[in-house]
Amino acid sequence: xxxxxxxxxxxxxxxxxxxxxxxxxxxxxxxxxxxxxxxxxxxxxxxxxxxxxxxxxxxxxxxxxxxxxxxxxxxxxxxxxxxxxxxxxxxxxxxxxxxxxxxxxxxxxxxxxxxxxxxxxxxxxxxxxxxxxxxxxxxxxxxxxxxxxxxxxxxxxxxxxxxxxxxxxxxxxxxxxxxxxxxxxxxxxxxxxxxxxxxxxxxxxxxxxxxxxxxxxxxxxxxxxxxxxxxxxxxxxxxxxxxxxxxxxxxxxxxxxxxxxxxxxxxxxxxxxxxxxxxxxxxxxxxxx
Amino acid sequence: xxxxxxxxxxxxxxxxxxxxxxxxxxxxxxxxxxxxxxxxxxxxxxxxxxxxxxxxxxxxxxxxxxxxxxxxxxxxxxxxxxxxxxxxxxxxxxxxxxxxxxxxxxxxxxxxxxxxxxxxxxxxxxxxxxxxxxxxxxxxxxxxxxxxxxxxxxxxxxxxxxxxxxxxxxxxxxxxxxxxxxxxxxxxxxxxxxxxxxxxxxxxxxxxxxxxxxxxxxxxxxxxxxxxxxxxxxxxxxxxxxxxxxxxxxxxxxxxxxxxxxxxxxxxxxxxxxxxxxxxxxxxxxxxxxxx
Numbered sequence: 001x002x003x004x005x006x007x008x009x010x011x012x013x014x015x016x017x018x019x020x021x022x023x024x025x026x027x028x029x030x031x032x033x034x035x036x037x038x039x040x041x042x043x044x045x046x047x048x049x050x051x052x053x054x055x056x057x058x059x060x061x062x063x064x065x066x067x068x069x070x071x072x073x074x075x076x077x078x079x080x081x082x083x084x085x086x087x088x089x090x091x092x093x094x095x096x097x098x099x100x101x102x103x104x105x106x107x108x109x110x111x112x113x114x115x116x117x118x119x120x121x122x123x124x125x126x127x128x129x130x131x132x133x134x135x136x137x138x139x140x141x142x143x144x145x146x147x148x149x150x151x152x153x154x155x156x157x158x159x160x161x162x163x164x165x166x167x168x169x170x171x172x173x174x175x176x177x178x179x180x181x182x183x184x185x186x187x188x189x190x191x192x193x194x195x196x197x198x199x200x201x202x203x204x205x206x207x208x209x210x211x212x213x214x215x216x217x218x219x220x221x222x223x224x225x226x227x228x229x230x231x232x233x234x235x236x237x238x239x240x241x242x243x244x245x246x247x248x249x250x251x252x253x254x255x256x257x258x259x260x261x262x263x264x265x266x267x268x269x270x271x272x273x274x275x276x277x278x279x280x281x282x283x284x285x286x287x288x289x
Numbered sequence: 290x291x292x293x294x295x296x297x298x299x300x301x302x303x304x305x306x307x308x309x310x311x312x313x314x315x316x317x318x319x320x321x322x323x324x325x326x327x328x329x330x331x332x333x334x335x336x337x338x339x340x341x342x343x344x345x346x347x348x349x350x351x352x353x354x355x356x357x358x359x360x361x362x363x364x365x366x367x368x369x370x371x372x373x374x375x376x377x378x379x380x381x382x383x384x385x386x387x388x389x390x391x392x393x394x395x396x397x398x399x400x401x402x403x404x405x406x407x408x409x410x411x412x413x414x415x416x417x418x419x420x421x422x423x424x425x426x427x428x429x430x431x432x433x434x435x436x437x438x439x440x441x442x443x444x445x446x447x448x449x450x451x452x453x454x455x456x457x458x459x460x461x462x463x464x465x466x467x468x469x470x471x472x473x474x475x476x477x478x479x480x481x482x483x484x485x486x487x488x489x490x491x492x493x494x495x496x497x498x499x500x501x502x503x504x505x506x507x508x509x510x511x512x513x514x515x516x517x518x519x520x521x522x523x524x525x526x527x528x529x530x531x532x533x534x535x536x537x538x539x540x541x542x543x544x545x546x547x548x549x550x551x552x553x554x555x556x557x558x559x560x561x562x563x564x565x566x567x568x569x570x571x572x573x574x575x576x577x578x579x580x581x
Contacts (some may be wrong), residue, residue, distance in 0.1 A: 093435030144382030155446035
């Protein structure tokens with residue numbers, strides 16, 4: 001009861017983190033992804049593109065691209081508009097301008113496994129198969145399962161105005177090309193020089209350097225294990241070496257249709273039993289306007 | 290500030306409306322649909338199925354199958370498990386078991402128009418065609434459930450291929466009520482006799498619900514203080530759009546939501562017309578418009 005009064009008072013004063021209850025403005029821009037899908041990298045890229053006079057680092061990233069789960073309602077209300085907000089949320093109809101970053105779920109699962117070790121949610125000896133089973137069931141995250149989160153956005157917004165889908169793997173392959181898409185989407189200048197500066201300032205090397213000196217300043221890394229880095233491999237395909245076949249099978253069996261749509265090649269296509277490409281076809285193909 | 294204090298106290302005492310902050314239990318079942326899609330009828334069917342000793346009415350439905358978006362957190366907490374809860378929410382990953390009712394959006398929009406007049410959100414002189422555009426473009430003066438297509442697609446695609454999800458079409462429920470009731474009973478693992486089926490269907494009939502609305506409507510949370518000259522239980526039929534909606538409105542709906550309508554088995558009537566007569570393109574929502 002006392003705790004509830006305190007929580008309620010914090011709410012009334014706007015000191016709580018609004019999360020899903022964020023007050024949304026129509027011009028808000030959202031950078032959304034499932035956790036461990038390149039969200040922080042995207043934040044750096046977009047921040048460095050949109051605010052070239054303020055190089056992004058871990059001490060200012062929450063101000064440049066605010067996180068409704070890391071800042072108070074009051075702070076968020078005072079941000080200059082249009083705000084560029086970071087989010088991991090599943091579909092929310094109030095979000096009208098969305099950049100959604102998707103990553104191969106096999107790499108996402110592996111990255112989240114290490115992230116949970118870093119945050120001391122699980123120990124170093126936690127069996128990865130067990131983690132993957134919980135990952136598939138959506139039990140390792142408050143944002144739904146990977147498949148639910150991705151499909152909730154694709155099914156409602158893909159091929160509609162105000163929605164830009166980026167693949168993490170494409171961003172790695174040609175960062176400048178993908179960032180140019182972002183610039184066009186946001187109506188920002190897209191000259192090669194400006195794009196190039198933003199890409200360099202957001203490189204994995206740069207981010208690793210900054211993490212070493214600033215990890216204790218940033219809400220997402222302070223009070224976590226400092227021997228496990230937040231900026232991890234920044235590569236794709238790590239699952240090929242590090243995930244056992246049984247784990248890969250579990251992931252592919254759950255989301256084969258989505259993975260194929262997103263062009264993530266299956267290792268066990270013959271075992272993807274619930275695969276039905278027609279399921280997604282009408283809404284995701286060009287016929288959906 | 291007074292408003293703030295009121296909110297603090299409401300929250301502390303659990304009097305706040307649960308909505309999306311509802312504490313979900315692992316054995317909860319949700320009846321979800323877009324508004325005006327047969328949700329209340331489904332609530333009656335389920336309540337009469339689960340509680341044969343207590344015929345459902347507007348005075349007990351909030352206890353038998355409570356409304357997450359009209360009842361307080363505290364009230365919902367007080368109800369025994371397993372609960373069946375009504376909701377209009379778009380996809381929420383916390384809902385473990387979901388009965389999703391979908392209805393032809395052309396009828397939904399028509400019904401929503403009357404509902405908005407009943408709720409005094411619009412006057413009787415508000416043009417229906419403008420209301421259709423509001424619906425399609427997500428500009429309704431009501432709580433934000435997303436557009437019809439967003440709400441439906443978010444559930445059907447996130448959960449459609451998984452156990453714990455039952456998709457019902459309002460039109461099938463109208464045509465074959467007993468058969469669809471059997472599917473609901475199977476979902477709950479309840480055995481049904483022919484006799485019980487008849488009782489459940491009769492106790493949930495549109496005629497009975499209309500009678501109950503007359504006597505109890507003034508007290509039910511969803512009809513209290515609303516215009517009583519427009520009924521909540523409307524025609525309870527399908528296909529009304531064929532005579533009531535203009536060809537332009539039908540074209541506008543189908544242009545926006547055609548693919549998912551087709552996926553759900555709702556026949557499109559303007560597809561070919563549209564190709565033949567580009568005039569319709571003028572009324573369809575254009576790219577770049579806010580579509581929420």
